[in-house]
Amino acid sequence: MNMFDTIFARQSIRNFCQERIDWETLEDILKFADSLPMLIKDSKVEFKLVSNIEQKQGFNGPFSIKAPYYICLSAEKTEDYLLNAGYLMQQLNLYIESKGLGTCFLGTANPGRALKSSMKYDYVISLAFGKSKGPVYRDPSQANRLPEEDLVVYKEEVSSNIRKMLEAARLAPSSINNQPWRFVVYKNRIHVFARKNPWFAKPLDRMKMIDMGIMMANLLIAAEELWIDVKVAKSDALKNKSFPNNEYILTVLIS
Ligand SMILES: Cc1cc2nc3c(=O)[nH]c(=O)nc-3n(C[C@H](O)[C@H](O)[C@H](O)COP(=O)(O)O)c2cc1C
Known part of the structure; x- marks a missing residue:
């Protein structure tokens, strides 16, 4: 299965065999990372x-x-580093799956102090992985996700390939789902927004940006698979506009 197909078949795994994985596979995962x-x-x-x-x-x-294994990501704290972290970790996640x-993302679990201090940059997030005790894949209809109509506003009629990209994005995993x-x-652009958290849930903003990066990996992997040329940009007009529920x-x- 390639990474695109994996988007539609994957699920989080929480029960692992405490078994070794051969070194070539681990080395291959690290090289890929x-x-x-x-x-x-x-x-x-x-x-x-x-x-x-x-x-x-x-x-x-x-x-x-x-x-049996974790892969931890640390990153330099620069603008949008959380978005980038999610983007990298989801590519790695799909590759391993x-x-x-x-695999399962570990957003709330914290590495111990010794492990954390051995990291080069600021600790961001980990991915648990290994041989699963149960099935690794499921039918996409089993994924517990919001329906497309709650997530997407179509301003113009778009191709089935663009709809497929959005379906890949919809199926992305996120912290506490x-x-x-x-x-x-629109035909030639997708504006991406994130729901605003209420003020008392502001501590969740950090994880939200990682989630957004994870979703972007699904979106851009689908674009590549479907031979759609895309570029990521920020619109100054939208950046400076305030929306009530979304950022x-x-x-x-x-193109
Ligand atoms: C950034 C992030 C952090 C997560 N943290 C945890 C975690 O700490 N513990 C856990 O059991 N699952 C965690 N998950 C898994 C989510 O609960 C899961 O992806 C979501 O419920 C959707 O289920 P699915 O991945 O099986 O489709 C995390 C997922 C993401 C994307």
Whole structure:
């Protein structure tokens, strides 16, 4: 299965066999991680592979998951670094899942102090992975997601390929399945927005930007698979406009 097909078949896995994965596969995953395209050019990031097999590595928190391996991302804190982090981690996530391994993002679990201090930049997020005890894939109809009509406003009739890109975006995983993404769609551009959190949920804003990056990976992988040329840009007009329920993130220009 390629990464595009995996978008429609994947699910989060929380029950892992505490079993070793062969070194070639791990090396291949790390090589892939280091070759990933960025959403935000020249961002500085480091991937760290953590084996939880020989020695228990500290991941704490109520939503922590026991897995044989984790891959942790640390990044330099620059503008949109969270968006970029989500974008990178979802590409890696789909790559690992496409190999028949199970994965789950760990947004709320925290690495122990020793592990954190061994990272090159600021810790952002981890992905738990390994051989799954149950099925790794599911039918897309089983994914618990908001319907398209809640997420997308079509301003013009668009091609079936653009609809397929938006379907890939809709199926993206998000922290506590929040699905913050919203879209305003024209033939030649998709304006991407994120739902605003109420004031008491502001601490969730950080995870929301990672979610938005994750969704962008699905959108852009679908564009590539469907041979649609796209460019990501920010509209100054929309950036400076205030919307009651949503915040403007970026625009995908379609040529
Ligand atoms: C950024 C992010 C953080 C997440 N953090 C956790 C977590 O800490 N613990 C957990 O069990 N699941 C976590 N998840 C998994 C989500 O709960 C899951 O993706 C969502 O409920 C949709 O389910 P699905 O991935 O099976 O489609 C996280 C997902 C994302 C994208």
